Amino acid sequence: MKPRGLHSLLLGSLCVAFYCLCHADNFLKSGNHEWKKLIMVHHWPATVCKEIENECTEPPDYWTIHGLWPDKAEDCNGSWHFNLDEIKDLLPAMKEYWPDVVHPNRSHFWKHEWEKHGTCAAQLDSLNSEKKYFGTSLHLYEDLDLNSMLQKLGIRPSLNYYQISDIKDALASVYGVIPKVQCLPPKQDEDVQLIAQIELCLTKGLQLRNCSEPEPHPPASSPTLSVCDEGPAFYPPPRRAQVGLPNSRKRPVF
Ligand SMILES: *[C@@H]1O[C@H](CO)[C@@H](O)[C@H](O)[C@H]1NC(C)=O
Ligand SMILES: *[C@@H]1O[C@H](CO)[C@@H](O)[C@H](O)[C@H]1NC(C)=O
Ligand SMILES: *[C@@H]1O[C@H](CO)[C@@H](O)[C@H](O)[C@H]1NC(C)=O
Numbered sequence: 527m528k529p530r531g532l533h534s535l536l537l538g539s540l541c542v543a544f545y546c547l548c549h550a551d552n553f554l555k556s557g558n559h560e561w562k563k564l565i566m567v568h569h570w571p572a573t574v575c576k577e578i579e580n581e582c583t584e585p586p587d588y589w590t591i592h593g594l595w596p597d598k599a600e601d602c603n604g605s606w607h608f609n610l611d612e613i614k615d616l617l618p619a620m621k622e623y624w625p626d627v628v629h630p631n632r633s634h635f636w637k638h639e640w641e642k643h644g645t646c647a648a649q650l651d652s653l654n655s656e657k658k659y660f661g662t663s664l665h666l667y668e669d670l671d672l673n674s675m676l677q678k679l680g681i682r683p684s685l686n687y688y689q690i691s692d693i694k695d696a697l698a699s700v701y702g703v704i705p706k707v708q709c710l711p712p713k714q715d716e717d718v719q720l721i722a723q724i725e726l727c728l729t730k731g732l733q734l735r736n737c738s739e740p741e742p743h744p745p746a747s748s749p750t751l752s753v754c755d756e757g758p759a760f761y762p763p764p765r766r767a768q769v770g771l772p773n774s775r776k777r778p779v780f
Pocket of ligand 3 (some may be wrong): 770
């Protein structure tokens with residue numbers, strides 16, 4: 527019957543409209559891969575080991591790369607799979623400066639970084655292949671030279687606490703931009719956060735820029751890390767006795 531058919535049609539349209547409304551957010555999240563800045567994320571291996579509660583064997587005693595992350599996009603191209611062969615010539619540098627701290631012999635960490643972040647960074651011509659993405663990240667790591675900067679600033683792993691604001695101010699004074707410092711919050715039996723990550727932000731032209739700006743949706747990073755609370759923080763020495771970076775450290779070879 528006619529009226530009844532019309533009625534169903536109307537009801538059907540309403541349902542469709544309602545469905546769209548409810549799922550618009552998801553649609554935007556999956557379809558919108560725009561981003562504004564890149565974040566060069568360094569992490570402190572001793573804290574990474576602590577976070578994973580894993581007995582790392584000989585974690586590096588220098589800051590290593592976690593990743594180069596576009597700020598607002600992830601998993602941008604599910605069909606662009608990681609291929610280790612493409613970065614064969616970078617492997618010696620990758621193993622030294624971008625190791626999977628917890629599983630030093632695996633390449634899964636690189637696959638993860640590529641698929642989650644690299645496929646989004648690849649919107650830039652300067653980063654539109656695995657080789658460019660990983661190679662450029664290694665170059666940035668070398669240029670930013672965080673390990674030497676921290677040493678020059680006298681910020682060394684220590685049994686004493688640092689004030690987060692002192693570390694941020696010191697880094698801002700050498701880089702000329704505001705970094706972001708992330709911490710592992712204290713566990714029950716501890717009273718102080720651990721320094722975990724130092725992030726330096728870059729424009730799409732790969733120039734340093736401030737990390738801070740009012741952000742309605744802060745980028746998701748490791749689930750248990752958060753921006754450090756102002757106040758004291760512990761910069762834990764690596765398990766090995768030797769702290770700091772020997773001056774004779776090899777430079778990456780590309
Ligand atoms: C996704 O990656 C594949 C494989 O590299 C490529 O052919 C395709 O153009 C990419 N798609 C987009 C939207 O970039
Ligand atoms: C794992 O790494 C260690 C130290 O770098 C090396 O001696 C060993 O041969 C590696 N094992 C494999 C299976 O690659
Ligand atoms: C970075 O932040 C500092 C302090 O808020 C500000 O003075 C400076 O202008 C900012 N730089 C840029 C490029 O926005």
